[in-house]
Amino acid sequence: GNSVTQMEGPVTLSEEAFLTINCTYTATGYPSLFWYVQYPGEGLQLLLKATKADDKGSNKGFEATYRKETTSFHLEKGSVQVSDSAVYFCALSDPQGGSEKLVFGKGTKLTVNP
Amino acid sequence: NAGVTQTPKFRVLKTGQSMTLLCAQDMNHEYMYWYRQDPGMGLRLIHYSVGEGTTAKGEVPDGYNVSRLKKQNFLLGLESAAPSQTSVYFCASTPWRVSGELFFGEGSRLTVL
Numbered sequence: 485g486n487s488v489t490q491m492e493g494p495v496t497l498s499e500e501a502f503l504t505i506n507c508t509y510t511a512t513g514y515p516s517l518f519w520y521v522q523y524p525g526e527g528l529q530l531l532l533k534a535t536k537a538d539d540k541g542s543n544k545g546f547e548a549t550y551r552k553e554t555t556s557f558h559l560e561k562g563s564v565q566v567s568d569s570a571v572y573f574c575a576l577s578d579p580q581g582g583s584e585k586l587v588f589g590k591g592t593k594l595t596v597n598p
Numbered sequence: 599n600a601g602v603t604q605t606p607k608f609r610v611l612k613t614g615q616s617m618t619l620l621c622a623q624d625m626n627h628e629y630m631y632w633y634r635q636d637p638g639m640g641l642r643l644i645h646y647s648v649g650e651g652t653t654a655k656g657e658v659p660d661g662y663n664v665s666r667l668k669k670q671n672f673l674l675g676l677e678s679a680a681p682s683q684t685s686v687y688f689c690a691s692t693p694w695r696v697s698g699e700l701f702f703g704e705g706s707r708l709t710v711l
């Protein structure tokens with residue numbers, strides 16, 4: 485079945501540090517991949533996505549590249565800010581696999597200190 | 599723009615009581631989902647619907663029922679609440695499954711004593 489594995493947190497960084505949150509996946513078909521972000525007290529919102537191999541999704545300074553050969557979709561940001569403190573979820577959608585559902589990783593909590 | 603609205607936002611129940619969470623979306627989306635979020639467990643799918651009048655089980659459906667009588671509303675019911683159902687519940691919707699982009703509500707925090 486489809487699954488997503490992301491690095492366990494929590495992750496604590498200083499402002500302007502480089503961020504990487506690892507995400508790997510298992511899928512039966514050709515999935516689309518997503519990163520969602522959840523700020524404190526809020527619901528999840530889409531951060532970025534990639535729909536096919538070698539696509540790069542980007543938004544708000546965050547980037548992730550869909551790597552089919554390593555089944556990975558790692559999230560990166562060159563210089564984090566305090567406002568980036570949140571929980572980040574990797575997810576996949578596999579419509580060709582016959583699923584109408586989005587499969588989420590367990591989330592990685594990021595805290596950025598001034 | 600309201601988007602996805604969940605009511606109530608907070609609720610405290612005693613074991614054995616029943617309640618219904620309401621999710622309403624004003625985006626004319628076909629697909630709607632109910633998730634629960636627990637520490638260390640991430641998001642787990644309870645039930646979902648692919649259109650008005652349809653429902654399907656997700657990963658953790660036991661103890662919950664759902665109904666989608668109107669396209670814009672998706673109700674989650676707990677017939678006999680248990681402490682294990684203490685959680686934060688999120689509703690989400692999407693216009694079509696191929697996109698995979700979900701629009702989430704702000705969550706409903708439920709405590710069962």
